[in-house]
Amino acid sequence: MKRIVIHEEYCIGCGLCEVHCLVQHSTSRDIIKAFKVERDRVLPRVTLEESGPVSFALQCRQCQEPACLEACISGAMHRDKETGAVVCDENRCVGCWMCIMVCPAGAIQQNLTGHGIASKCDLCYGSERPACVANCPNEALTYEEVG
Numbered sequence: 001m002k003r004i005v006i007h008e009e010y011c012i013g014c015g016l017c018e019v020h021c022l023v024q025h026s027t028s029r030d031i032i033k034a035f036k037v038e039r040d041r042v043l044p045r046v047t048l049e050e051s052g053p054v055s056f057a058l059q060c061r062q063c064q065e066p067a068c069l070e071a072c073i074s075g076a077m078h079r080d081k082e083t084g085a086v087v088c089d090e091n092r093c094v095g096c097w098m099c100i101m102v103c104p105a106g107a108i109q110q111n112l113t114g115h116g117i118a119s120k121c122d123l124c125y126g127s128e129r130p131a132c133v134a135n136c137p138n139e140a141l142t143y144e145e146v147g
Helices: 016-024 031-036 067-071 098-102
Strands: 002-006 047-051 054-058 077-079 086-088 109-111 117-119 141-145
Touching: 002 054, 016 031, 016 047, 067 077, 067 098, 086 117
Parallel strands: none
Antiparallel strands: 002 141, 047 054, 077 086, 109 117
């Protein structure tokens, strides 16, 4: 299965991963409209973490044995049959936040923009490469086959 691999030694903390993730998951998929026009702005599913000179993008690690799948009471968290990615069916999520509590990477967040559901990286389902990877200027994020 392909996963996003983080190379924090190349991350410059520019935040383009967050910007392009937000745009990819917006209604318009247009950078200006996503930030200036759309009322229900989505959350980026990647978060830039910074501590002094160290920075890196934090998103779902696509665990082999995901704790979020076991903890999800509604079955919203599931493994996609085609890609093998762990994704959240936002229509089934009941906002219990159990997935957030058990995620060892802290990569699942509350989407409180009127929906009250869990939000996590879906590897930009349907795209050849996730938007964060495709738009990282230093290749601090790569999308590769991992054992």
